[in-house]
Amino acid sequence: MNRDELLDNLCSCSSGTFDRVVAYLKPPAGTLSSERNSQATRAAELLIWAEHSDGPSLEKLEKCYRRAIGEQPAKVPIKHSxxxxxxxxxxxxxxxxxxxxxxxxxxxxxxLESLELEAYDHLLQLRPAEQLDEHILVVEVNQEDINEYGSYPLEDTKLAELISKLEQYQPRVIGVDMHRYTKRGQGREQLIAQFRENSDIITVCKYGSQSKDFYPPSEFSKEQLRNQVGFSNLPLDGAGKQVRTIRRQLLSYAPKLSESPHPCSTPFSFSLQLAYRFLDKEGIQPMTLNDDDEWEFGGVVFKPLTVHFGGYQQLNGQSDQIMINYRSSSLPGRKVTFKQVLEGQVNRDDVKDRIVLIGMNVEKSGDIHDTPYREMLGVWIQAHMVSQIIRAVIDERPLIWVLPQWRGxxxxxxxxxxxxxxxxxxxxxxxxxxxxxxxxxxxxxxxxxxxxxxxxxxxxxxxxxxxxxxxxxxxxxxxxxxxxxxxxxxxx
The missing domain is CATH 1.20.58 (Methane Monooxygenase Hydroxylase; Chain G, domain 1)
Structure with a gap:
């Protein structure tokens, strides 16, 4: 800027800016008049001194001025700002x-679906650990049990013996997570009689399967097919991918409970059957469908997933399903082995009034699935799902929800x-x-x-x-x- 512009700026700038310019230049005493004089007078004196042969020069004065205004908000006309x-x-x-x-x-x-589901898994894994659900007990039939007590699949006589041992401890309900369409070795009559005499023993079938191996026991009556069988289908995420993860659980296939022509004719899932029996004996009001076709237990509504839910964008909406709120612990309940039960090594209090699930832990079964936490046996996934239902009703443990939507x-x-x-x-x-x-x-x-x-x-x-x-x-x-x-x- 030229001399006149520099003088105008020194005259019109704030007193604080002018004082900083003076502090930077440090003119000799007596160069400037008293601060009682106007800033215009002192600015002219500063300019004259800067031009003098003993002064710093106008260029130096301009640099100090620019430095001073740089320490405060830029001086921009108010309208422009x-x-x-x-x-x-x-x-x-x-x-x-x-x-x-x-x-x-x-x-x-x-x-974004795959990214959102991975982020969801990540957040689940970061949650604080939870305690075991003391209402759940899982009996694993492992390879050592198969080697010692028979062959795979477990024979009917050994399964019947296991159920008899468990019944002595008075569990609330027993869930047999094994497919038993036809007899397996000896003891078929005894096993079927146990189901007939104790309606609190529930087994599984696979809805929609064309293989008879996944049908319910052929000896069951129509009432048993409805009330003592639950479908064990697990909805998989990531169709066509190598890793398919279990994040959702099915409750029923027909909101109005219309029966299917498929041999697996129960409208209820295995986990829902077990939870219902347990809650019924807890005195919880019966399972009902409300006016919106939503399952309701004791005032807790299980809202089914919509077509668009969280990271999901293309759910079919043809079945009542909810997200699995996995318990953030290594296992959802206590674990014992087939051998421990048969040899009486189980504490009665660990079984009495509990939900007992029986499942295979054998590589041949192929019943191992990916979850947000780790690979998990199917019977343990069922245990998580049962625990979710009963804990939501008894303890108000939260179900997974998303922000509201209206008609899609x-x-x-x-x-x-x-x-x-x-x-x-x-x-x-x-x-x-x-x-x-x-x-x-x-x-x-x-x-x-x-x-x-x-x-x-x-x-x-x-x-x-x-x-x-x-x-x-x-x-x-x-x-x-x-x-x-x-x-x-x-x-x-």
Missing amino acids: KRSLWEVILTSLLISGLTTGLVLGMRSLGL VLWGETFWILAWSSVGGLIVWRFQSRLKLILLICGITTLVLHQICLVILSTSGGWMPLVPSGLGLIFTTVSSSIAYKYLFKHKQ
Whole structure:
């Protein structure tokens, strides 16, 4: 700037800025008149001294002035500042909306489903550990038991002997997670008689299977097929992939309980049958269907998954199913072996009034599945599902839920994603051209989002859209930064 412009700026700047200029230059005593004089007078004196041969030069004075104004907010005309501020805010909001629409579009096409399910598994694994469910006992028939007591599959006579031993300890209900369409060795009559004499023994079938091996016992009456059999189907995520994970559980196949022509004609799942028997003996009001065709136990409603639920975008909606809220512990209940029961090595109190599940732990069975935690035997997955139902009713342990929707419109999740996308725009507006700081704050905010989602899932069972929200936040931050740089920076 020329001499006159520099003088004008020194005269019109704030007293604090002028004092900083003086402090930087350190003129000799007596160079400037008393502070009681006007700033214009002292500015002229400072300029004359700078031009003198003993002074620092006008260039030095200008540098000190620029340094002084650099220590305070940029001196921008008020109207220009307001205009830029509103431009940044409106542009950030526009980018937030467009980003939210982009993320929702990607999500509706299923492009984010695998990422969302992996993020869900990740959050489940980070939850605090829970205690064992003392209502659950699992009897494993392992390879050592097969080697010592017979062959695979376990013979009917040995299974009947196991059930007889367990009945002596008075369990509430016994669940046999083994398919028994035809006889296995000797003892068939005894085994069928046990089912006939004790209606609290439940076995399994596989709905929709064309193999007779997965049909219910052929000797069962129509009443037994309905009340003492539960289908053991486990819905798999990741069709066509090498690893298919169990995250959901089926409750029933027909909301109105219409019977299927398939031999596996029970409308109830194995886990629902066991939980119902246990809760009924606890004095919990009977299992009912409410006006919305939702299962209800003791005032607890088990809302079925909708077509769009959390990370899922294409559920068929043809069966009553819920998410499995796995117990965050190594096992959901106590474990004993077939041998321990037969040899009387089991404490009566570990069996009395418990739900006892019997299952195979043999490689030949092929009953090992991937879960959000680890590979798990089918009988243990059933134990998790039974525990989820009874604990939701007895202890109000939360079921997995998502933000509200209305007739397929995911308005709750849309607002959640839009809110976090808008945070990205606010970060850019607040810190503007400081890119490194913007990226740092964006990273910290993403971690905060992660922790909020973890806390909600851990405390209340809420499955928040972590991945879409995180993408919306990051996309908006980056896009708004670019927009600010190219649309506003050069105007100032």
